[in-house]
Amino acid sequence: MKNFKTAVLENKEVAKNIFKIKFKAEQFVNEVKPGQFIEVLCAGESAPFLRRPFGIHGIDKKSGTSEILIKKLGRGTEILSFLKKGDALDIVGPLGNGFELTNAKTHFVAGGGMGIAPLLFLARELKNQNKNLKIFLAARSAGELPCVEEFRKLGEVIISTDDGSLGEKCLINTPLERALKTIKDAAVYACGPHAMLRCIAELGVKYKAKTQVSLEEKMACGFGVCQGCAVEVKNKDTKYKMVCKDGPVFNAEDIAWP
Ligand SMILES: Cc1cc2nc3c(=O)[nH]c(=O)nc-3n(C[C@H](O)[C@H](O)[C@H](O)COP(=O)(O)OP(=O)(O)OC[C@H]3O[C@@H](n4cnc5c(N)ncnc54)[C@H](O)[C@@H]3O)c2cc1C
Structure with a gap:
């Protein structure tokens, strides 16, 4: 740092x-x-x-x-x-820690709203490593969805919007679940609102896909001193972890989703 x-x-x-x-x-x-x-x-x-x-x-x-x-x-x-x-x-x-790039056969990158921001760097890194990539992007409407063309250079892009102004009118979990049903040995990397990440975490468990989520909590210091960004985890040694220092990326199964 x-x-x-x-x-x-x-x-x-x-x-x-x-x-x-x-x-x-x-x-x-x-x-x-x-x-x-x-x-x-x-x-x-x-x-x-x-x-x-x-x-x-x-x-x-x-x-x-x-x-x-x-x-x-x-x-x-x-x-x-x-x-x-x-x-x-x-x-x-x-x-923070960053995503762990896994050895899965297919890599699903899923971003909602401004959760898309850190995923372009991740998708480029996966592409550089010749990984098989599918990208799921979601936003309220087409106008709030940046960087679609940059993502399209890296792999297949599946878009969903709340108002149907671009892609399918649905939440991101609909196309993601369709893909998880048919493609085995997939890893999921997700960033976006908490509710979206909780649904994706459930899909990860259901389809046995290693799922990592990047969490956002309001934070002050950014390196674990102020303890402002605590998130509840399922861990026998500690009830809370810090999003800034222990995350922002967590295994979805480790989070005690509210
Ligand atoms: C690890 C991490 C990575 C982030 N990466 C990005 C990124 O790449 N791009 C980006 O645009 N934002 C990102 N954010 C969120 C960003 O930090 C906040 O949007 C920013 O701090 C708001 O500051 P502000 O002074 O403009 O707004 P404030 O005056 O602090 O807040 C304005 C309004 O936004 C709300 N708000 C503040 N922070 C958040 C948040 N994290 N999520 C939802 N609502 C919030 C407040 O409740 C308030 O209603 C990230 C947050 C974290 C924790």
């Missing part, structure tokens, strides 16, 4: 209120794993005191650059949405 200041190279709105920020990151491009995240200081007048966590969306080892994909929600992300080329970015990271 490092704390460093770097420069924004590009900041583009890629979907409604969703911004892709590219920045110099020689400090970590060679060590960062898919699923890890960074804590970003949202500097500016009346900026929030606490850093905000974002999954690593992309890295380019050759140019020593990285990207995050952020959705404008509150004050912190609003400040980040205004960043311009050359502005400074104060980062702590890489943080």
Whole structure:
């Protein structure tokens, strides 16, 4: 884990209120794993005191650059949405554990809403390792679904939206379950809202697919000191684990889903 200041190279709105920020990151491009995240200081007048966590969306080892994909929600992300080329970015990271790339025959990557953000990096890594890949993307509507074309370069993409404006009008678990029924020896990697992850965890158990979920909890420090991001686990030694330090990626079966 490092704390460093770097420069924004590009900041583009890629979907409604969703911004892709590219920045110099020689400090970590060679060590960062898919699923890890960074804590970003949202500097500016009346900026929030606490850093905000974002999954690593992309890295380019050759140019020593990285990207995050952020959705404008509150004050912190609003400040980040205004960043311009050359502005400074104060980062702590890489943080957390990241996904474990398994030896399954087929790899199902499932992202809902902004849970899509860290999965492009993961899908690229799986593709680099010549893994057989199926990608499930879901959002409320087509306008809230960024990066579809980038994912299509990596494998088959199955889209579902709540309003049916793109792909199938259903929740992500419908096409995922169809695929799990027919394809044996699959691993699932998922990121998105808790309710979605809980359903995917149940599917993982039902179809005996190793399922990893990347959880989001509000967090402050990002490295296990403040204990703000505790999540209840099924573990005989400890009742809680920290999303920032022990996660954000967990085996779905280890979580005591509420
Ligand atoms: C490990 C991790 C990785 C993340 N990766 C990404 C990412 O890649 N891209 C991205 O856009 N976001 C990501 N998030 C969520 C992101 O950190 C929050 O959206 C951000 O902190 C909001 O800051 P803010 O100051 O703009 O909003 P705040 O003023 O803090 O909050 C504004 C509103 O958003 C709600 N909110 C805050 N945090 C979250 C959250 N985690 N989930 C749902 N609602 C929330 C608040 O309840 C409030 O209603 C991640 C979170 C975690 C824990």
